Amino acid sequence: MTDPHLWWYVTRISAMLAWIVMTIAVLWGIVLSTRIFRGADNPAWLQDLHRFLGGTAVVLTILHAVSLMLDPWLSLTPLEALVPFVGDFKPLPVALGIVSFYVLVAVQSSSLLKDRLPRRVWRGIHLSSYVAVLAVAFHAGAAGTDRGTWWYQAVATVLITATVLAAIVRLIMAGRRSGERPAPSHPIDPRTRTRMRVVALDDIADGVRRIRLAPADGSSIEPWEAGAHITVVLPDGVERQYSLCSDPADRDHLDIAVRRVEPAGHGSAWIHSTLAPGDELEVVGPRCTFPLRPAHRYLFIAGGIGITPLKAMIAAVPPQRDWRLVYVGRSRASMPFADELERTHPGRVRVVARDEREGRLPLTEILADDAEVYACGPTGLLDELERLVPADRLHLERFVAVDRSSGRPSTPFAVRLARSQRILRVPADESMLHALQRSGVAVPTSCGTGVCGTCETRVVAGVPDHRDSVMSDADKDEIGVVYPCVSRASSAELVLDL
Ligand code: FES
Numbered sequence: 001m002t003d004p005h006l007w008w009y010v011t012r013i014s015a016m017l018a019w020i021v022m023t024i025a026v027l028w029g030i031v032l033s034t035r036i037f038r039g040a041d042n043p044a045w046l047q048d049l050h051r052f053l054g055g056t057a058v059v060l061t062i063l064h065a066v067s068l069m070l071d072p073w074l075s076l077t078p079l080e081a082l083v084p085f086v087g088d089f090k091p092l093p094v095a096l097g098i099v100s101f102y103v104l105v106a107v108q109s110s111s112l113l114k115d116r117l118p119r120r121v122w123r124g125i126h127l128s129s130y131v132a133v134l135a136v137a138f139h140a141g142a143a144g145t146d147r148g149t150w151w152y153q154a155v156a157t158v159l160i161t162a163t164v165l166a167a168i169v170r171l172i173m174a175g176r177r178s179g180e181r182p183a184p185s186h187p188i189d190p191r192t193r194t195r196m197r198v199v200a201l202d203d204i205a206d207g208v209r210r211i212r213l214a215p216a217d218g219s220s221i222e223p224w225e226a227g228a229h230i231t232v233v234l235p236d237g238v239e240r241q242y243s244l245c246s247d248p249a250d251r252d253h254l255d256i257a258v259r260r261v262e263p264a265g266h267g268s269a270w271i272h273s274t275l276a277p278g279d280e281l282e283v284v285g286p287r288c289t290f291p292l293r294p295a296h297r298y299l300f301i302a303g304g305i306g307i308t309p310l311k312a313m314i315a316a317v318p319p320q321r322d323w324r325l326v327y328v329g330r331s332r333a334s335m336p337f338a339d340e341l342e343r344t345h346p347g348r349v350r351v352v353a354r355d356e357r358e359g360r361l362p363l364t365e366i367l368a369d370d371a372e373v374y375a376c377g378p379t380g381l382l383d384e385l386e387r388l389v390p391a392d393r394l395h396l397e398r399f400v401a402v403d404r405s406s407g408r409p410s411t412p413f414a415v416r417l418a419r420s421q422r423i424l425r426v427p428a429d430e431s432m433l434h435a436l437q438r439s440g441v442a443v444p445t446s447c448g449t450g451v452c453g454t455c456e457t458r459v460v461a462g463v464p465d466h467r468d469s470v471m472s473d474a475d476k477d478e479i480g481v482v483y484p485c486v487s488r489a490s491s492a493e494l495v496l497d498l
Pocket of ligand 1: 444447448449450451452455468470483485
């Protein structure tokens with residue numbers, strides 16, 4: 001460590017590596033934004049790699065700055081290394097290097113805080129990385145002491161060319177997007193109503209119609225998770241929830257499939273007999289209460305129209321993952337997407353149509369391995385799965401609420417509103433939602449039966465008595481939510497984030 005050359009070598013190596021890694025991080029970010037790897041294994045892993053590259057560039061840049069300070073021949077002071085225009089050596093190129101470092105730190109921090117930052121802020125900070133990497137090129141070209149060597153010039157040429165090409169690709173992509181969609185990106189807030197236009201209607205099975213919806217203002221749809229549903233507001237104000245069955249990667253439209261319910265179900269009858277292409281609908285969401293968690297092996301079990309959220313999951317599941325679909329229904333003609341799924345995924349899809357095959361579905365045999373089970377369909381099928389599959393690997397979406405209060409008398413309890421510390425009493429014969437609304441507390445609501453998830457409220461303290469059918473109780477407790485339209489409290493007091 002006393003060798004005066006040591007820090008000189010560290011300075012040069014760390015600078016070059018930081019520049020290379022930073023450029024790769026920027027290129028990787030562009031590749032991610034094109035989504036060409038969308039089908040590759042685990043998109044979260046790809047994002048992690050991007051963050052890792054950014055973090056490595058920050059660490060190498062810090063090492064570069066520290067080694068400059070430790071190099072006995074340069075002996076930079078911390079002020080000279082960290083504050084632009086303090087030192088005498090090539091003030092502008094050095095200042096550009098210092099500013100680029102701060103931009104790099106901001107980009108990396110915004111990556112880590114992505115979920116908490118407004119998307120516009122995150123995007124703005126991220127775009128500044130292009131400027132930073134070009135500024136680094138200028139810094140290295142003007143202040144780098146190896147700049148006269150052939151190898152330095154070769155590496156610099158590759159990095160600068162790659163950066164310029166990346167910036168051009170990014171500009172072309174931005175131009176193409178704005179050309180396709182003149183309006184700004186459409187923010188989908190789970191509790192905000194948006195107008196969507198019916199762009200296509202198809203009868204895709206006996207009694208099942210697919211409705212393709214696109215934002216009426218021509219904007220694009222923000223990312224949504226497979227398993228999500230939307231709430232459609234009918235012209236008379238009645239709301240109906242429908243699972244999305246399109247590919248979450250399609251940002252131009254959302255698809256739902258609606259089975260006509262006999263005797264005439266309120267929403268389905270209107271959709272089948274009145275709704276026409278070009279009509280506009282009020283839509284809330286998408287909202288996801290049936291998320292697809294990472295797993296090595298999936299078993300999807302669909303009953304009839306319950307195929308809808310599972311079809312979106314199949315589109316989203318990384319291709320390297322092991323998955324199977326067992327799809328049961330009355331008759332093949334009444335089962336939407338059955339032929340398409342069999343054709344697209346040979347060997348993975350088993351269609352069990354009762355008009356083609358006699359006898360009961362051999363569920364015990366189907367459930368023999370340790371796959372994570374995702375199921376949606378009629379109550380009887382889901383109840384049977386609840387008896388056969390351990391709760392920790394069973395994920396259900398129910399269309400019809402289950403009565404979970406049987407045998408459990410309702411008792412009074414108190415709700416404390418965490419933000420105002422107000423305390424409300426919920427009598428035994430009143431729902432928590434009603435007690436909140438009676439006291440003037442606004443909680444969004446839709447189904448009122450504990451299936452749609454609209455009234456989701458965060459629990460700050462206390463023990464909920466979950467009586468809804470939205471997701472597993474373990475999942476609700478893990479993320480700390482309660483659905484007050486039907487759920488109550490097991491503790492004397494429940495503190496809600498209201
Ligand atoms: S309003 Fe639908 S779950 Fe509460």
